[in-house]
Amino acid sequence: MAFLPDLSVDIGGLKIKNPVITASGTFGYGNELTPFYDPSLLGAIIVKGLSLKPIPGNPPPRIAETPCGLLNAIGLANIGIKAFIEERLPSLVKIKAPIITNIYGHNIKEYAEIAKRIEKVDRIAAIEINISCPNVEEGGMAFGTDPDTAAKVTNQVVKNTTKPVIVKLTPNVTDITIIAKAVESAGAQAISVTNTIMGMAVDVTTRRPKLTNIIGGLSGPAIKPIALYLVHKVVANVRIPVIGLGGIMDYHDALEFLLVGARAIQVGTANLINPKAAMEIVNGLTDFCMREKIGNINEIIGSLKTK
């Protein structure tokens, strides 16, 4: 009888049974993939980014494929926090995995307001703050590109909730460690690295950008080396747990992030292509630990050999 390895990890007070989480914007509102498998098997699920009011999103085309990558300009289209809590959350009762809401606001007050609403909802286990979006009051520059603004947003959310707060960083900055340290000081219990990398693609026959929005965020295998590098840098500069993501397609990719020091990982674009990707990564990690006689996944985390 083979032993079952312990895959559980603790991310800033949120204990999850395995380190596999779905990434915001690639897992709908939580139950779209139930025809394929039971999301209860996952460590946690993060749903589509939610704002205070519904957001229509950008005009199409919103997506374009690039070599090994996906460019998207969805424009944060979502049904809003109220509709999520009232209409979608009840249909997730059968899902036993913790549900994390990814949130974003047009200004700092909106972030605080969403946090207050979520605080009252027991079923939501934690909050992930998306700070990659434009700060409308400050001329549209992303909250996550300025350490002071990033810290203020974090602080406002932390003040208004008792739930663990994860801050999801944007890679589109000169030095990600400055932002990471700023949000850690502001009270974040964990950090997700990374959101999408700004990019664009052009159709040479029409001489038009492939996205109506002109620019978009790149995800998928194309960004994995960059994401790993960013996780490596952030892990070396903060004490709070780091959740790694960017181009993870299988358990091998997940292991790379864990070795570099990520406490957990998120599966994004992979869900869109292989609906069972996240579940297969859980199974792959389990089998790997059994094969390698690793009793506890924490033995792998941060065990990168550099000498």
Added chain:
Amino acid sequence: MNKMLEEVVSIEFNRQIGKDTCLLGFRSASLASLAKPGQFLMIHSGRETKDPLLRRPFSIHRIQDRNKLMMLYRIVGKGTSLLSALKENDPISVIGPLGNGFALPRPNEPSLVMAGGMGIAPLFFLTQVLKRVQKHKIKMFLGFPTSQEAVLIDQLKDLNIDLSLTTEDGSLGIKGLVTDLLDQYLGQELTNKPVIYACGPTPMLKKIAQKAIKSRLRCYVSLEGYMACGLGLCQGCAVKAANNKGKPYYYVCQDGPVFSAEMIDWEVM
């Protein structure tokens, strides 16, 4: 929630049947038993590959012998040219059936099926089913750029429907567009108003939809949108909704791909 599944199947045949046009067949009793006309499949190479990264959407083109499914596709880019190179017994990964499918006509309501180019892909399946469930009239307007792209003419003739053919260069059938035929048709006195089913290039659908709305005809169009997942996960496949206050966009993979003409904001299409 629709019943859907993911299966790796082996290709039974994959052959060119017209200029840049291929017909692919595979067996899956479970997919065949679930599929309705107008629904689609998301296809990826059955072998691990990261380029092309995303699955590609294709309509269910035909179902035969209760367990054989066919796709009809045009080679337009990387994904479809790689697909066309696959051989008998090669694996492909299929997710489906996805989307809503066509609403069938009311009893005694004649149908007018309008296909432009690859638009015939889902409409062939629809016509097969209409023929089976509906004993009365099916009229089809079918258009291709030239006779080289024209496919399935014999099979459609076998279905015994009232078929009119157009090509843009006049190399086969009537010279012009299927929408020209619609103009003539709507110019006549119609005793029994038909329901229109249309699929093809967006400019064609726009013309048909706008005419149908004006003539107060029921009209269903099957739209193509850029899709990353086909499963309602990414919100990539947006189309602008017409005067729909609650919902500014529909999602082709969830709300469609078949829409009633008046649901769509055709001005921006």
